[in-house]
Amino acid sequence: MKQAAAGKFPLSLIESLLNLLFPPKCPVCKAIVEHKGDFCENCLKKLSKVRFLKTMSKDVRQIVSVAPYEGGVRELIIDIKFNKRKEKASSARNLLNEYDSAIPAYPKGIQAVYVPISKKRLRERGFNQVELIFKDWLKMRNIEVLGALVRIKDTKPQFKLSPKERKANIDGAFEVLGDARGKDILLLDDIFTTGATVYECAKTLKEHGANDIFVLTLSSNK
Numbered sequence: 001m002k003q004a005a006a007g008k009f010p011l012s013l014i015e016s017l018l019n020l021l022f023p024p025k026c027p028v029c030k031a032i033v034e035h036k037g038d039f040c041e042n043c044l045k046k047l048s049k050v051r052f053l054k055t056m057s058k059d060v061r062q063i064v065s066v067a068p069y070e071g072g073v074r075e076l077i078i079d080i081k082f083n084k085r086k087e088k089a090s091s092a093r094n095l096l097n098e099y100d101s102a103i104p105a106y107p108k109g110i111q112a113v114y115v116p117i118s119k120k121r122l123r124e125r126g127f128n129q130v131e132l133i134f135k136d137w138l139k140m141r142n143i144e145v146l147g148a149l150v151r152i153k154d155t156k157p158q159f160k161l162s163p164k165e166r167k168a169n170i171d172g173a174f175e176v177l178g179d180a181r182g183k184d185i186l187l188l189d190d191i192f193t194t195g196a197t198v199y200e201c202a203k204t205l206k207e208h209g210a211n212d213i214f215v216l217t218l219s220s221n222k
């Protein structure tokens, strides 16, 4: 079987042995792949549809989604977020690397902000999944992390709420810590649905003097 990531880096002896015992599988179709976290070539082709989404906020200049929130990508995000399968983030990272050329170029000097999770959820989960997913890609693109936003309100999970409830739930949830003044910001998230969360982040950043705000999300159901 051919794999998308084959030939990128050689397998170590230990990895080769482990692969014999526990063959790494494509997270979508379970075909055997070379490296843990790889998608098989077929699934990779089908999965990623880098798309521009319509922005419904005057504070957000552009929204790009890497893959539809369905099938393998949906399972992946649920595993990382709710089943705390931290190691699954490597599949998400592969997706970003593989489709990097379809993700737009951003203005020079743009700085990244992860959509923050609350302290409570950070304690429960142990990590911010958005950071896990995007940190390598940001390094590759030479984009610095500003880390300007914190979540000051423990909100209910957005997916349980109606669009109207989502807006009220997230209202005033964020505060800016760092200095966003005059900066272009790349706001990163794992899922884009109604956009209530990123629009609220963008509004808060704009109130603190941010320049242009771009959104990049791993997945979207839009």
Ligand SMILES: [Zn+2]
Pocket: 026, 027, 028, 029, 030, 031, 039, 040, 041, 042, 043, 044
């Ligand atoms: Zn597959």
